[in-house]
Amino acid sequence: MQRAALAPVSHQPAHAHARIAGGTIIRPLRHGFRHQLPSWRLLSHAPETAVYGGGGARPGHQEAAARPVTLATLRGKHRRGEPITMVTAYDYSSAVHVDAAGIDLILVGDSAAMVAHGHDNTLPISLDLMLEHCRAVVRGAPRPLIVGDLPFGSYESSPAQAVESAVRLAKEGGVDVVKMEGGTPSRVSAAKAIVEAGIAVMGHVGLTPQAISALGGFRAQGKTVDSALKVVEAAIALQDAGCFAVVLECVPAPVAAAATTALQIPTIGIGAGPLCSGQVLVYHDLLGMFQSPAHSKVTPKFCKQFANVGAVISKALTEYREEVEARSFPDAIYTPYKMSSADADAFANVLQRMGFDGPAAAAAAAADNYSEKLAGRKPQEMNTNGVLTAPATV
Ligand SMILES: Nc1nc(=O)c2c([nH]1)NC[C@@H]1CN(c3ccc(C(=O)N[C@@H](CCC(=O)O)C(=O)O)cc3)CN21
Numbered sequence: 001m002q003r004a005a006l007a008p009v010s011h012q013p014a015h016a017h018a019r020i021a022g023g024t025i026i027r028p029l030r031h032g033f034r035h036q037l038p039s040w041r042l043l044s045h046a047p048e049t050a051v052y053g054g055g056g057a058r059p060g061h062q063e064a065a066a067r068p069v070t071l072a073t074l075r076g077k078h079r080r081g082e083p084i085t086m087v088t089a090y091d092y093s094s095a096v097h098v099d100a101a102g103i104d105l106i107l108v109g110d111s112a113a114m115v116a117h118g119h120d121n122t123l124p125i126s127l128d129l130m131l132e133h134c135r136a137v138v139r140g141a142p143r144p145l146i147v148g149d150l151p152f153g154s155y156e157s158s159p160a161q162a163v164e165s166a167v168r169l170a171k172e173g174g175v176d177v178v179k180m181e182g183g184t185p186s187r188v189s190a191a192k193a194i195v196e197a198g199i200a201v202m203g204h205v206g207l208t209p210q211a212i213s214a215l216g217g218f219r220a221q222g223k224t225v226d227s228a229l230k231v232v233e234a235a236i237a238l239q240d241a242g243c244f245a246v247v248l249e250c251v252p253a254p255v256a257a258a259a260t261t262a263l264q265i266p267t268i269g270i271g272a273g274p275l276c277s278g279q280v281l282v283y284h285d286l287l288g289m290f291q292s293p294a295h296s297k298v299t300p301k302f303c304k305q306f307a308n309v310g311a312v313i314s315k316a317l318t319e320y321r322e323e324v325e326a327r328s329f330p331d332a333i334y335t336p337y338k339m340s341s342a343d344a345d346a347f348a349n350v351l352q353r354m355g356f357d358g359p360a361a362a363a364a365a366a367a368d369n370y371s372e373k374l375a376g377r378k379p380q381e382m383n384t385n386g387v388l389t390a391p392a393t394v
């Protein structure tokens, strides 16, 4: 599939990895792997209709026509003043939904520690666990650019440690780019080292949740002149280090506006107001996944709930429980595997001859209701042991 857009070769180090080859933008990491390892060719057991495992990238599949988002796509949007969209995802099914919604970027965020694993903050998640989340998301979303979050403890010690961890996210996690928190000189050096290693970096300033200990909680940043200047300066330093974009988290709108105007690269806001180049929200927050009073207390107030998915899930689960308890599920429609009545009779006879009278009677009674001769007809009432209590009526 020939991709149409041709990006100008950038002078910026962060963009250097979007190579041009024969008029086609090659995504060096995730899509590079896909082209080397086409699962539908190498796996003889892959069904013709394979969907899991990246069916979307398969030639001839309708989604193969969709052009994957690249750094060049983002640069184009930013140049034209078009907002950039980003959402977190942590697993295959959420990634499928985010891809289908046409979102530009997926962040496999370390917020997974909280929303997927139930921790109170983002510190506990390991690089190995982040890699599992990244791999699942990559399989679900062939179109968006995928950002892997460097977790706490995986990049602070040295630029070498940062490069090592970023390489693992790209190589083992299959992500396109990485994100790291902070704009102090040591973080800027780490960002520069990762970019020089050939992996594009998204910066993250303002509220950096991995610094919860030093910040004294999930607190908005940049609310005084000094701290506002620090946020903007950190963003500029990250740009100079070669970052292709910067997340601005929990800062007042004037701070975000100043940073967005000062930078040549896009800013992605969360709790930073509308004057950013793009926006990001946590998947579970925007869907309204957590409804309990305890959870709504820790849902940031900047988050709009675009749906009430948690209520839909709770209702469905409750109805399922009630129907199983009432033995109204599964009924005949959801009991699809049929035995011929001849086989069912023979089966009951064999059981009886072996001395299993109870099981023989149960099999015969079930055959009256669920064998092929009555396929699709209404099941009979069962007693509390799950045994049919009346012969089938037509
Ligand atoms: N579900 C979820 N959504 C997020 O946006 C998110 C996470 N988890 N985990 C990682 C970080 C932590 N984030 C947070 C968490 C809490 C507040 C919060 O409670 N903020 C206060 C305001 C604090 C202040 O005024 O200084 C609020 O009431 O919104 C903000 C950002 C954003 N990120």
Ligand SMILES: CC(C)C(=O)C(=O)O
Binding pocket: 088, 107, 108, 109, 110, 111, 112, 149, 247, 249, 270, 280, 282
């Ligand atoms: C809140 C966003 C920006 C993030 O870093 C995460 O989800 O981990």
